[in-house]
Amino acid sequence: MINVPVRRLDSLTQIRAFAALFVFVYHINHNTQWLPHKELFSVGYVGVSLFFVLSGFVLTWSYEPSMKPKTYYIRRGARIYPLHLFFLFLALLLPVISYSRNILSLFPNILLIQSWIPDWRYVFSYNSVSWSLSCEVFFYALTPFILKYLYSSTGKRNPLVSLLTVSLCIVFASTMLSVQSNYVDVLTYAHPIARLPEFILGVATAYIVRQLMENSGAGDITRFKSLALIMGAGLVSLLIVYILSNLQLNQTMTSYICAPSFALLIAMCAFNDVKRSQGNKFSKKPIFHKILVKAGEISFAFYLAHELVIVNLEWVASLSQWQLSGMVLACLALILSALIAAMAHVLIEKPAHRAIVLHTGK
Secondary structure (H helix, E strand, O other): OOOOOOOOOHHHHHHHHHHHHHHHHHHHHHHOOOOOOHHHHOOOOHHHHHHHHHHHHHHHHOOOOOOOHHHHHHHHHHHHHHHHHHHHHHHHHOOOOOOEOOHHHHHHHHHOOHHHOOOHHHHOEOOHHHHHHHHHHHHHHHHHHHHHHHHHOOOOOOHHHHHHHHHHHHHHHHHHHHOOOHHHHHHHHOOHHHHHHHHHHHHHHHHHHHHHHHHHOOOOOOHHHHHHHHHHHHHHHHHHHHHHHOOOOOHHHHHHHHHHHHHHHHHHHHHHHHHHHOOOHHHHOOOOOHHHHHHHHOHHHHHHHHHHHHHHHHHHHHHHOOOOOHHHHHHHHHHHHHHHHHHHHHHHHHHHHHHHHHHHOO
């Protein structure tokens, strides 16, 4: 196992905040008429692609071969299930949800297998954003096997090439499916197997970054160079997103196109975090404001809360006939989502995770 000591990946935590904000703006655009220039926000769903690539990277970076599979699975479940069940319960009680409250979809939703069912009424039922958790559960289940294959393979066989080849085959097949119709595209976009390549790209990125740092070291770097690398990768990602917002590509293809630039951004941020951990003077201070770290920490709760907030605020505003501009309502939705996320993070996510970690052992 490659040893690149780093305690915190603050830059990657901050990226989560931006990914969640991308998805928030997309759902404002999708569910309301609050924002102008709707085409600019039409591809905000690529924030989910960023989450998937980031998930593969972080799980590979923090891989502990000595951890028992049972402990790993319990801890992964502790990351998502407490908040998922809380917001699913809210979706049962709230007057409005974004798509379907089909009683038949409740059980698959609880088990987070709804994205395997080729029917929008199941995939986007109750708290509709939880479809991505169905994908994450699949990724979590595969991770020990993927990483064991990646780090244990010897000889002429290159495990990284094999994984990326499988991913490209999935990308090709999924793209061919997605062009059949919008309905099929959305089902493909939400399917765990179709989203696996983005996760594997994150795995591959972490593996390559660790190999490079092990073989050549982090080297000398100034604050300017570190910022330039991150800003350059970030601008490339934003440029690609902007270009795609003006094209007529479907969701599946758009997500695949964005994923490599996200992997580059994540790699640059991870490199910066490693440099900071090695004691460079400039890296004693976070690159971004500490508020972004906190925003990243609550981003999962924010992601699960935001669409329920948006559709219910829209419903209340329409009934009350509020004389508020769309921008004001969007800002109000952002504030409410952040407040609910912060409370859920402090009162549910952290205590539940702590309790389960203590129960299963450190």
